[in-house]
Amino acid sequence: MLEQRYFRDILGQFTTGVVLVTTQTPRGLTGMAFNSFTSVSLNPPLVALCAAHTSSTWPHIRAAGEFAVSILGEGQEELCKTFxxxxxxxxxxxxxERTHAGHPVPADTLGWLDCRIETIYQAGDHELVVAEAVEGAVTDSGGPLVFHGGRITALPA
Ligand SMILES: Cc1cc2nc3c(=O)[nH]c(=O)nc-3n(C[C@H](O)[C@H](O)[C@H](O)COP(=O)(O)O)c2cc1C
Known part of the structure; x- marks a missing residue:
């Protein structure tokens, strides 16, 4: 069996973007950063992400049943750390700013999606969340924030 630290090191060789998942709940705004976000299906439009069982934020987003995904751009390292x-x-x-569904997204996000949770699969120490994208927009053409080797950085110029 793979040793966990080494497994993480191997996965760190795979570069991803970073998104914020945010939602408006009856108790206020909540959200967290994800790099496990991916597209799943074009028709219907589905996306997925993996949420750790240890997260104290995720249960509030799951209870809301819907959320916005915002794609972070270069220069948004601090926002990523905060989230x-x-x-x-x-x-x-x-x-x-607010999406059509009323969820908060950073005014300088590269793009956003309003999503509704469709299916949640239990997967080890995470939940694999499949959600339908119901609305969205491209809002900036800048470079992305990327996650590689455990570092949050911009693409080299
Ligand atoms: C770049 C980056 C990517 C992350 N990706 C995920 C992820 O895909 N799934 C997850 O559960 N947590 C992920 N996290 C960690 C959560 O954002 C973090 O554990 C959570 O916000 C902690 O706060 P909470 O206990 O209030 O939920 C990531 C963190 C960073 C910095």
């Missing part, structure tokens, strides 16, 4: 730090005040100190 991955347990207990951080996540929505202070940044400009936010």
């Amino acid at each position: 991955s730090t347990h207990g951080a005040e996540r929505f202070a100190g940044h400009a936010w």
Whole structure:
């Protein structure tokens, strides 16, 4: 069996983008950073992400049943850190806009999707969440924020 640290090191060789998953709940705004986001199906439009059982934020998003995905751009490292730090005040100190469904997205996001949770599969220590994308927009043409080798960075110029 693969040793966990080595498994993570191998996966770190695979470069991903970073998204924020945010939602409006009856108790206020909530959200967290994900790199396990991926497209799944074009027709119907489906996306997926994996949420750790240890996350204290994910159960609130799951209970809401819907969320916005915002794709982070270069220069948004701090926003990513805030949205991955347990207990951080996540929505202070940044400009936010609302999606059609009313979820908050950073004003400078590269693009966003409004999603409705369709199916959740239990998968080891994570939940594999499949959601339908119901609305969305491309909002900026800048470069992406990328996650590689455990580092949050921009693409080399
Ligand atoms: C670049 C990056 C990618 C992340 N991707 C995921 C992910 O795909 N799934 C996940 O459950 N947590 C992921 N996290 C960690 C969560 O964002 C973090 O554990 C969570 O926000 C902690 O706060 P919470 O306990 O309030 O949920 C990622 C963190 C970073 C910095």
